Amino acid sequence: MANVAVDQLISRSNRLGADPKNTNYAGGNTSAKGTETDPVTGEPVELVWVKGSGGDLGTLTPAGLAALRLDRMRSLVNVYPGIDREDEMVAAFDYCLHGKGGAAPSIDTAMHGLVDAPHVDHLHPDSGIAIATASDGEELTPTIFGDKVVWVPWRRPGFQLGLDIAAIKTANPQAIGCILGGHGITAWGDTTDECEANSLWIIDTAAAYIAEHGKAEPFGAVRPGFEALSSGERLAKAAALAPTLRSIASHDRAMVGHFTDAEVVLDFLASANAPALAELGTSCPDHFLRTKVKPMLLDLPADASVEDSIARLGELHQEYRADYAGYYERNATPDSPAIRGADPLIILIPGVGMFSYGANKQTARVAGEFYVNAINVMRGAEALSTYAPIDESEKFRIEYWALEEAKLQRMPKPKPLATRIALVTGAASGIGKAIAERLAAEGACVVVGDLDLAKAQAAAEGIGNADVAIGLVCDVTKPDQVQAAVDAAVLAFGGLDIVVNNAGLSLSKPLLETTEADWDLQHNVMAKGSFLVSKAAAKVLIEQKLGGDIIYISSKNSIFAGPNNIAYSATKADQAHQVRLLAAELGGHGIKVNGINPDGVVRGSGIFAGGWGASRAAVYGVAEGDLGKYYAQRTLLKREVLPENIANAAFVLCTSDLSHTTGLHIPVDAGVAAAFLR
Numbered sequence: 001m002a003n004v005a006v007d008q009l010i011s012r013s014n015r016l017g018a019d020p021k022n023t024n025y026a027g028g029n030t031s032a033k034g035t036e037t038d039p040v041t042g043e044p045v046e047l048v049w050v051k052g053s054g055g056d057l058g059t060l061t062p063a064g065l066a067a068l069r070l071d072r073m074r075s076l077v078n079v080y081p082g083i084d085r086e087d088e089m090v091a092a093f094d095y096c097l098h099g100k101g102g103a104a105p106s107i108d109t110a111m112h113g114l115v116d117a118p119h120v121d122h123l124h125p126d127s128g129i130a131i132a133t134a135s136d137g138e139e140l141t142p143t144i145f146g147d148k149v150v151w152v153p154w155r156r157p158g159f160q161l162g163l164d165i166a167a168i169k170t171a172n173p174q175a176i177g178c179i180l181g182g183h184g185i186t187a188w189g190d191t192t193d194e195c196e197a198n199s200l201w202i203i204d205t206a207a208a209y210i211a212e213h214g215k216a217e218p219f220g221a222v223r224p225g226f227e228a229l230s231s232g233e234r235l236a237k238a239a240a241l242a243p244t245l246r247s248i249a250s251h252d253r254a255m256v257g258h259f260t261d262a263e264v265v266l267d268f269l270a271s272a273n274a275p276a277l278a279e280l281g282t283s284c285p286d287h288f289l290r291t292k293v294k295p296m297l298l299d300l301p302a303d304a305s306v307e308d309s310i311a312r313l314g315e316l317h318q319e320y321r322a323d324y325a326g327y328y329e330r331n332a333t334p335d336s337p338a339i340r341g342a343d344p345l346i347i348l349i350p351g352v353g354m355f356s357y358g359a360n361k362q363t364a365r366v367a368g369e370f371y372v373n374a375i376n377v378m379r380g381a382e383a384l385s386t387y388a389p390i391d392e393s394e395k396f397r398i399e400y401w402a403l404e405e406a407k408l409q410r411m412p413k414p415k416p417l418a419t420r421i422a423l424v425t426g427a428a429s430g431i432g433k434a435i436a437e438r439l440a441a442e443g444a445c446v447v448v449g450d451l452d453l454a455k456a457q458a459a460a461e462g463i464g465n466a467d468v469a470i471g472l473v474c475d476v477t478k479p480d481q482v483q484a485a486v487d488a489a490v491l492a493f494g495g496l497d498i499v500v501n502n503a504g505l506s507l508s509k510p511l512l513e514t515t516e517a518d519w520d521l522q523h524n525v526m527a528k529g530s531f532l533v534s535k536a537a538a539k540v541l542i543e544q545k546l547g548g549d550i551i552y553i554s555s556k557n558s559i560f561a562g563p564n565n566i567a568y569s570a571t572k573a574d575q576a577h578q579v580r581l582l583a584a585e586l587g588g589h590g591i592k593v594n595g596i597n598p599d600g601v602v603r604g605s606g607i608f609a610g611g612w613g614a615s616r617a618a619v620y621g622v623a624e625g626d627l628g629k630y631y632a633q634r635t636l637l638k639r640e641v642l643p644e645n646i647a648n649a650a651f652v653l654c655t656s657d658l659s660h661t662t663g664l665h666i667p668v669d670a671g672v673a674a675a676f677l678r
């Protein structure tokens with residue numbers, strides 16, 4: 001049975017974490033102290049449960065808690081070798097664990113264990129960090145909170161900060177918490193309710209004080225020409241710039257992107273003080289670890305053309321990289337980890353919005369959320385005084401901290417298609433659906449396009465949440481829908497790397513019965529549709545300068561000449577030659593173009609279910625349900641071909657294992673000699 005202290009801690013954490021005003025995503029940590037029976041001695045033992053490294057308060061469960069013995073944890077004070085070697089104390093926490101100890105103890109464990117209170121919250125509320133980053137935060141603290149909240153000067157999180165806070169609590173018995181300079185807040189209480197109330201009182205009192213005493217335009221007047229464009233213009237410009245921006249963010253390492261045109265961002269970008277404030281960068285360690293020390297801001301007005309913006313962004317990128325390298329060189333010591341890439345993670349475009357980047361969509365989205373937190377912090381700090389984040393040497397000490405580096409080294413190896421963004425046409429059913437599922441399972445972000453929105457969305461939801469897959473309408477015969485789908489993909493995930501031309505349909509008729517409409521329909525969907533998709537997508541791939549893969553699901557029938565198939569097979573042959581033509585044309589951009597020739601995929605296929613299967617079964621004199629088995633018997637390997645087999649081939653084509661292969665068709669037909677390629 002869980003300890004009541006644990007139950008209380010989880011529910012308090014979940015409540016605090018559910019409201020973004022209280023802390024940023026995955027930011028902050030909470031703890032409770034309580035007694036359990038030591039299974040070894042049968043004696044009572046005092047424990048501290050504290051949110052472990054990583055994880056979010058809003059969704060914290062008991063599995064996310066570290067459990068330490070309080071007596072042993074506090075004994076560390078006797079062996080603490082001093083601030084220069086405080087990092088060693090993190091390894092020492094392992095010797096304080098109770099049982100297996102639960103989640104890995106975080107760097108903030110010291111603060112929770114050493115503060116003499118049964119319940120402790122450490123949070124990163126925008127309102128609290130605004131006070132923490134105000135240049136006169138130390139003077140503001142008593143003005144705002146009286147003697148209930150004490151100022152703790154900036155110190156990197158660690159054992160010494162825990163000792164500092166513990167000492168301040170002892171010296172100020174009336175205090176309910178403190179403002180941690182440059183960083184956040186910590187509050188405590190004798191009961192869980194008291195602790196929660198104290199946290200909320202600090203957060204709300206800070207916010208109310210800023211609202212009442214802050215100046216009206218903390219970011220200065222609106223800069224003429226930098227106001228938000230209309231919604232339609234914003235999205236169009238964002239989509240047009242996105243491939244270039246992704247290429248900038250991915251110069252050192254491929255990134256996935258997130259775009260927001262939230263009002264808070266647009267207002268900031270329209271303000272006179274935005275350039276100077278953006279240059280100061282973020283302050284809370286949680287913020288700049290995800291946003292990099294500072295963003296890159298386009299210094300052109302909202303109505304600057306896409307061409308002019310791209311040209312200027314190129315210059316700014318070079319400046320940003322030089323600036324970041326300078327920051328590294330100024331601050332690195334001989335034992336610092338190597339520079340981790342000098343590209344911006346946050347790119348701000350006045351009038352349009354913010355692009356944020358990360359190794360996956362969730363990380364990219366959270367980086368953007370953190371910059372919104374930083375904007376709120378800057379607004380609050382500037383409203384009362386002057387925003388003064390911690391200085392760059394301290395930022396560097398955190399960014400290139402050995403403990404932070406160790407965390408990065410512990411991260412699981414990325415999946416083979418991590419950071420890659422795929423658009424699969426006709427992916428609500430059959431082969432396309434199997435491909436979308438496989439690419440996502442291998443780490444790609446996937447856009448499911450199909451004729452029917454509800455079906456496309458259902459297929460996407462079956463794959464995962466909107467950080468993994470989205471569904472949208474894309475009739476590949478309509479150029480405007482194709483362009484809209486490519487734009488939507490680019491806005492959802494920052495770019496595009498893999499395009500699968502899969503949409504198709506099959507009408508099997510002899511020549512004399514094939515109508516002009518039959519011919520046009522099949523050619524429009526398959527030959528013309530894949531031409532339109534390849535064209536719109538290739539523009540993005542070329543601008544991104546990250547190479548990419550275009551895959552055509554053509555067919556055995558692109559080379560095999562059977563009866564009753566003039567329109568279908570002719571358009572499949574057209575698709576197959578597009579593969580070769582585009583492989584030749586796009587190779588110079590590092591874009592590979594390959595095809596897959598499936599045959600006899602009955603299971604899951606809408607083509608077969610929609611009448612084609614019945615007519616084929618009738619032709620062969622077998623029951624429709626046995627068609628798969630019938631086809632299998634015709635193959636050299638005597639195996640039924642499943643949608644997953646086609647998906648396997650699509651996956652392999654996108655991996656680095658086939659990095660030197662373009663213009664190829666892979667037969668996935670269990671062996672049909674008449675369709676051998678030569």
Ligand SMILES: NC(=O)c1ccc[n+]([C@@H]2O[C@H](COP(=O)([O-])OP(=O)(O)OC[C@H]3O[C@@H](n4cnc5c(N)ncnc54)[C@H](O)[C@@H]3O)[C@@H](O)[C@H]2O)c1
Binds near residue numbers: 475599
């Ligand atoms: N099933 C097979 O044996 C087989 C063999 C060789 C090639 N293929 C090819 O594989 C592809 C997928 O076939 P499947 O068997 O999975 O069929 P399916 O019917 O299950 O899936 C095709 C999907 O394409 C969509 N689609 C049709 N017209 C569209 C348009 N204009 N725009 C966007 N989407 C459209 C459909 O709505 C459907 O969801 C097709 O190109 C097909 O020719 C299939």
Ligand SMILES: [Zn+2]
Binds near residue numbers: 028124184286
């Ligand atoms: Zn913190």
